[in-house]
Amino acid sequence: MLELPETHTLASQIQANLVGRTITQVIAAQNPHKFAWYNGDPATYPARLVGNTIQGAEAHGMFIKVQLDRATLLFSDGVNLRWHPAAGPVPAKHQLLLAFDDSTTLCATVGMYGGLQAWAKSESFENPYYTTALEKPSPLSEAFNWNHFSQLMADVKVQQLSVKAALATEQRIPGLGNGCLQDILWFARLNPHRKVNTLSAGELKGLYESIRETLLQMTQLGGRSTEKDLFGKAGGYPVELCATNAGGYCSHCGGIIIKEAYMGGSVYYCGSCQPR
Ligand SMILES: [Zn+2]
Numbered sequence: 001m002l003e004l005p006e007t008h009t010l011a012s013q014i015q016a017n018l019v020g021r022t023i024t025q026v027i028a029a030q031n032p033h034k035f036a037w038y039n040g041d042p043a044t045y046p047a048r049l050v051g052n053t054i055q056g057a058e059a060h061g062m063f064i065k066v067q068l069d070r071a072t073l074l075f076s077d078g079v080n081l082r083w084h085p086a087a088g089p090v091p092a093k094h095q096l097l098l099a100f101d102d103s104t105t106l107c108a109t110v111g112m113y114g115g116l117q118a119w120a121k122s123e124s125f126e127n128p129y130y131t132t133a134l135e136k137p138s139p140l141s142e143a144f145n146w147n148h149f150s151q152l153m154a155d156v157k158v159q160q161l162s163v164k165a166a167l168a169t170e171q172r173i174p175g176l177g178n179g180c181l182q183d184i185l186w187f188a189r190l191n192p193h194r195k196v197n198t199l200s201a202g203e204l205k206g207l208y209e210s211i212r213e214t215l216l217q218m219t220q221l222g223g224r225s226t227e228k229d230l231f232g233k234a235g236g237y238p239v240e241l242c243a244t245n246a247g248g249y250c251s252h253c254g255g256i257i258i259k260e261a262y263m264g265g266s267v268y269y270c271g272s273c274q275p276r
Protein backbone atom coordinates (compact mmCIF):
# COMPACT_ATOMS: atom_id res chain seq x y z
CA MET A 1 0.00 0.00 0.00
CA LEU A 2 1.11 3.52 -0.70
CA GLU A 3 2.26 5.37 2.38
CA LEU A 4 4.26 8.55 2.73
CA PRO A 5 7.70 7.19 1.68
CA GLU A 6 6.22 5.60 -1.45
CA THR A 7 4.03 8.54 -2.52
CA HIS A 8 7.05 10.84 -2.22
CA THR A 9 9.24 8.43 -4.18
CA LEU A 10 6.69 7.94 -6.97
CA ALA A 11 5.84 11.65 -7.18
CA SER A 12 9.50 12.60 -7.52
CA GLN A 13 10.05 9.89 -10.16
CA ILE A 14 7.05 11.13 -12.14
CA GLN A 15 8.32 14.69 -11.78
CA ALA A 16 11.76 13.68 -13.04
CA ASN A 17 10.66 11.44 -15.93
CA LEU A 18 7.18 12.29 -17.15
CA VAL A 19 6.85 16.08 -17.13
CA GLY A 20 6.23 17.41 -20.65
CA ARG A 21 4.80 14.16 -22.00
CA THR A 22 1.39 14.40 -23.66
CA ILE A 23 -1.29 11.75 -23.21
CA THR A 24 -2.36 10.26 -26.56
CA GLN A 25 -4.48 7.33 -25.38
CA VAL A 26 -6.36 6.41 -22.20
CA ILE A 27 -7.80 3.03 -21.27
CA ALA A 28 -9.74 3.03 -18.00
CA ALA A 29 -11.28 0.00 -16.29
CA GLN A 30 -10.14 -2.48 -18.95
CA ASN A 31 -10.16 -5.05 -16.15
CA PRO A 32 -13.10 -4.29 -13.86
CA HIS A 33 -12.15 -4.20 -10.18
CA LYS A 34 -14.76 -3.89 -7.45
CA PHE A 35 -12.52 -1.74 -5.29
CA ALA A 36 -10.92 0.49 -7.92
CA TRP A 37 -12.38 3.93 -7.28
CA TYR A 38 -12.84 6.23 -10.26
CA ASN A 39 -14.27 9.73 -10.27
CA GLY A 40 -17.57 9.16 -12.07
CA ASP A 41 -17.78 6.88 -15.09
CA PRO A 42 -14.36 5.58 -16.19
CA ALA A 43 -15.70 5.68 -19.77
CA THR A 44 -15.37 9.49 -19.53
CA TYR A 45 -11.63 9.30 -18.76
CA PRO A 46 -10.37 9.42 -22.38
CA ALA A 47 -12.37 12.61 -23.04
CA ARG A 48 -11.09 14.13 -19.79
CA LEU A 49 -7.43 13.21 -20.23
CA VAL A 50 -6.36 12.73 -23.86
CA GLY A 51 -4.37 15.70 -25.17
CA ASN A 52 -3.23 16.77 -21.70
CA THR A 53 0.44 17.28 -20.92
CA ILE A 54 1.97 16.36 -17.55
CA GLN A 55 3.00 19.48 -15.64
CA GLY A 56 4.23 17.96 -12.38
CA ALA A 57 3.58 15.57 -9.50
CA GLU A 58 3.30 16.02 -5.74
CA ALA A 59 2.81 13.74 -2.74
CA HIS A 60 0.21 14.58 -0.10
CA GLY A 61 -0.01 11.92 2.60
CA MET A 62 -1.23 8.70 0.96
CA PHE A 63 -1.97 10.52 -2.31
CA ILE A 64 -0.02 11.23 -5.47
CA LYS A 65 -1.36 14.20 -7.38
CA VAL A 66 -0.35 14.39 -11.05
CA GLN A 67 -1.06 17.83 -12.45
CA LEU A 68 -1.98 18.03 -16.13
CA ASP A 69 -2.56 21.26 -18.03
CA ARG A 70 -6.36 20.86 -18.16
CA ALA A 71 -7.03 18.10 -15.61
CA THR A 72 -5.76 16.43 -12.44
CA LEU A 73 -5.09 12.79 -11.61
CA LEU A 74 -5.05 11.47 -8.07
CA PHE A 75 -3.72 8.03 -7.12
CA SER A 76 -4.06 6.53 -3.65
CA ASP A 77 -3.94 3.48 -1.37
CA GLY A 78 -3.24 0.19 -3.13
CA VAL A 79 -2.44 1.53 -6.61
CA ASN A 80 0.70 0.17 -8.28
CA LEU A 81 2.14 2.67 -10.73
CA ARG A 82 4.64 1.56 -13.37
CA TRP A 83 6.20 3.46 -16.20
CA HIS A 84 6.98 1.33 -19.24
CA PRO A 85 9.59 2.49 -21.71
CA ALA A 86 8.70 2.14 -25.39
CA ALA A 87 10.41 -1.19 -25.92
CA GLY A 88 9.20 -2.84 -22.73
CA PRO A 89 6.15 -5.06 -22.28
CA VAL A 90 2.97 -3.59 -20.76
CA PRO A 91 0.92 -5.79 -18.43
CA ALA A 92 -2.20 -7.23 -20.05
CA LYS A 93 -4.34 -6.42 -17.02
CA HIS A 94 -4.70 -2.88 -15.67
CA GLN A 95 -7.24 -0.45 -14.25
CA LEU A 96 -5.83 2.66 -15.93
CA LEU A 97 -3.35 2.99 -18.77
CA LEU A 98 -2.00 6.26 -20.13
CA ALA A 99 -0.04 6.17 -23.38
CA PHE A 100 2.21 9.15 -24.17
CA ASP A 101 3.37 10.84 -27.36
CA ASP A 102 6.78 9.14 -27.14
CA SER A 103 5.23 5.63 -27.05
CA THR A 104 5.92 5.12 -23.34
CA THR A 105 3.06 4.18 -21.01
CA LEU A 106 2.07 4.71 -17.40
CA CYS A 107 0.18 1.73 -16.10
CA ALA A 108 -1.90 1.64 -12.91
CA THR A 109 -3.11 -1.58 -11.34
CA VAL A 110 -5.05 -1.91 -8.11
CA GLY A 111 -4.29 -4.53 -5.46
CA MET A 112 -6.92 -4.88 -2.74
CA TYR A 113 -8.34 -1.40 -3.27
CA GLY A 114 -7.22 1.98 -4.54
CA GLY A 115 -8.20 5.32 -6.01
CA LEU A 116 -7.61 6.38 -9.64
CA GLN A 117 -9.45 9.65 -9.74
CA ALA A 118 -9.41 12.15 -12.56
CA TRP A 119 -11.17 15.45 -12.96
CA ALA A 120 -11.04 18.22 -15.53
CA LYS A 121 -10.20 21.79 -14.56
CA SER A 122 -13.83 22.77 -15.14
CA GLU A 123 -15.11 20.10 -12.72
CA SER A 124 -15.19 20.18 -8.94
CA PHE A 125 -13.73 17.30 -6.99
CA GLU A 126 -14.24 16.28 -3.39
CA ASN A 127 -12.54 13.64 -1.34
CA PRO A 128 -12.52 14.18 2.44
CA TYR A 129 -9.35 12.09 2.90
CA TYR A 130 -7.52 14.17 0.34
CA THR A 131 -8.71 17.40 1.98
CA THR A 132 -7.38 16.10 5.31
CA ALA A 133 -4.03 15.22 3.74
CA LEU A 134 -3.76 18.77 2.39
CA GLU A 135 -4.72 20.42 5.67
CA LYS A 136 -2.67 18.49 8.24
CA PRO A 137 1.09 18.98 8.56
CA SER A 138 3.18 16.32 6.85
CA PRO A 139 5.44 14.44 9.30
CA LEU A 140 8.30 15.27 6.91
CA SER A 141 7.70 19.01 7.29
CA GLU A 142 8.91 21.46 9.94
CA ALA A 143 5.27 22.11 10.89
CA PHE A 144 5.16 18.62 12.37
CA ASN A 145 7.03 19.77 15.46
CA TRP A 146 6.99 18.51 19.04
CA ASN A 147 4.30 21.02 19.97
CA HIS A 148 1.97 19.75 17.23
CA PHE A 149 2.59 16.08 18.07
CA SER A 150 2.21 16.44 21.84
CA GLN A 151 -1.09 18.31 21.37
CA LEU A 152 -2.31 15.58 19.02
CA MET A 153 -1.52 12.90 21.60
CA ALA A 154 -2.96 14.90 24.53
CA ASP A 155 -6.44 14.85 22.95
CA VAL A 156 -8.93 13.22 25.34
CA LYS A 157 -10.08 10.70 22.72
CA VAL A 158 -6.55 9.85 21.56
CA GLN A 159 -5.43 9.24 25.17
CA GLN A 160 -7.81 6.25 25.37
CA LEU A 161 -6.47 4.62 22.19
CA SER A 162 -3.63 2.17 21.59
CA VAL A 163 -0.59 3.64 19.85
CA LYS A 164 -1.56 1.77 16.67
CA ALA A 165 -5.05 3.28 16.67
CA ALA A 166 -3.70 6.73 17.53
CA LEU A 167 -1.00 6.84 14.85
CA ALA A 168 -2.29 4.76 11.98
CA THR A 169 -6.07 5.26 11.84
CA GLU A 170 -8.18 8.24 10.80
CA GLN A 171 -5.14 9.84 9.13
CA ARG A 172 -4.21 11.93 12.16
CA ILE A 173 -0.75 11.86 10.62
CA PRO A 174 -1.08 12.05 6.82
CA GLY A 175 0.63 9.19 5.01
CA LEU A 176 1.38 7.14 8.12
CA GLY A 177 -0.43 3.79 7.85
CA ASN A 178 -0.14 0.31 9.26
CA GLY A 179 2.91 -0.46 7.08
CA CYS A 180 5.30 2.27 8.22
CA LEU A 181 3.93 2.01 11.75
CA GLN A 182 5.68 -1.30 12.49
CA ASP A 183 9.25 -0.03 12.22
CA ILE A 184 8.35 3.31 13.84
CA LEU A 185 7.15 1.45 16.96
CA TRP A 186 10.08 -0.96 16.84
CA PHE A 187 12.60 1.90 16.90
CA ALA A 188 10.62 3.51 19.74
CA ARG A 189 10.52 0.11 21.55
CA LEU A 190 6.76 0.38 22.00
CA ASN A 191 4.17 -2.35 21.58
CA PRO A 192 1.30 -1.54 19.16
CA HIS A 193 -1.22 -2.42 21.91
CA ARG A 194 0.17 0.11 24.44
CA LYS A 195 -2.42 2.68 25.46
CA VAL A 196 -1.37 6.27 24.79
CA ASN A 197 -2.24 7.26 28.38
CA THR A 198 0.35 4.79 29.73
CA LEU A 199 3.30 6.36 27.85
CA SER A 200 5.90 8.15 29.94
CA ALA A 201 7.15 11.57 28.85
CA GLY A 202 10.35 9.91 27.62
CA GLU A 203 8.45 7.28 25.63
CA LEU A 204 6.29 9.93 24.00
CA LYS A 205 9.36 11.94 23.02
CA GLY A 206 11.03 8.79 21.67
CA LEU A 207 7.92 8.02 19.65
CA TYR A 208 7.90 11.50 18.14
CA GLU A 209 11.56 11.20 17.18
CA SER A 210 11.01 7.76 15.69
CA ILE A 211 8.11 9.01 13.53
CA ARG A 212 10.26 11.84 12.17
CA GLU A 213 13.46 9.86 11.67
CA THR A 214 11.97 6.59 10.39
CA LEU A 215 9.71 8.25 7.82
CA LEU A 216 12.53 10.53 6.68
CA GLN A 217 14.89 7.60 6.25
CA MET A 218 12.26 5.51 4.43
CA THR A 219 11.62 8.43 2.07
CA GLN A 220 15.27 9.29 1.46
CA LEU A 221 16.00 5.66 0.60
CA GLY A 222 13.26 5.55 -2.05
CA GLY A 223 10.51 3.82 -0.06
CA ARG A 224 10.30 0.55 1.83
CA SER A 225 11.82 -2.70 0.57
CA THR A 226 8.35 -4.27 0.67
CA GLU A 227 7.02 -1.82 -1.97
CA LYS A 228 7.95 -1.07 -5.58
CA ASP A 229 8.73 2.19 -7.35
CA LEU A 230 7.82 3.59 -10.79
CA PHE A 231 10.33 1.25 -12.43
CA GLY A 232 9.21 -1.86 -10.53
CA LYS A 233 12.26 -1.71 -8.28
CA ALA A 234 11.94 -2.43 -4.54
CA GLY A 235 12.53 0.52 -2.21
CA GLY A 236 15.94 0.93 -0.56
CA TYR A 237 14.76 1.06 3.04
CA PRO A 238 15.18 -2.44 4.56
CA VAL A 239 12.00 -3.09 6.52
CA GLU A 240 12.75 -4.70 9.88
CA LEU A 241 9.25 -5.80 10.85
CA CYS A 242 7.19 -7.34 8.04
CA ALA A 243 5.63 -10.65 6.93
CA THR A 244 8.97 -12.16 5.86
CA ASN A 245 10.53 -11.50 9.30
CA ALA A 246 7.66 -12.92 11.38
CA GLY A 247 8.94 -15.73 13.58
CA GLY A 248 12.53 -14.58 12.99
CA TYR A 249 14.90 -12.76 15.32
CA CYS A 250 14.95 -9.08 16.29
CA SER A 251 18.17 -7.48 15.03
CA HIS A 252 18.24 -5.24 18.10
CA CYS A 253 17.95 -7.80 20.92
CA GLY A 254 17.63 -11.27 19.35
CA GLY A 255 14.03 -11.68 20.58
CA ILE A 256 11.38 -13.37 18.46
CA ILE A 257 9.30 -11.27 16.05
CA ILE A 258 5.61 -11.87 16.74
CA LYS A 259 2.84 -11.44 14.18
CA GLU A 260 -0.73 -10.75 15.31
CA ALA A 261 -3.98 -9.64 13.71
CA TYR A 262 -4.96 -6.39 15.39
CA MET A 263 -7.43 -3.73 14.30
CA GLY A 264 -7.89 -4.71 10.66
CA GLY A 265 -4.31 -5.53 9.75
CA SER A 266 -1.30 -7.45 10.95
CA VAL A 267 1.03 -6.00 13.54
CA TYR A 268 4.58 -7.18 14.13
CA TYR A 269 6.64 -6.63 17.23
CA CYS A 270 9.59 -8.01 19.13
CA GLY A 271 8.40 -10.00 22.14
CA SER A 272 11.42 -8.84 24.17
CA CYS A 273 12.07 -5.18 23.43
CA GLN A 274 8.44 -4.25 22.71
CA PRO A 275 6.58 -6.13 25.50
CA ARG A 276 2.82 -5.86 25.77
ZN1 LIG B 1 14.00 -6.89 20.19
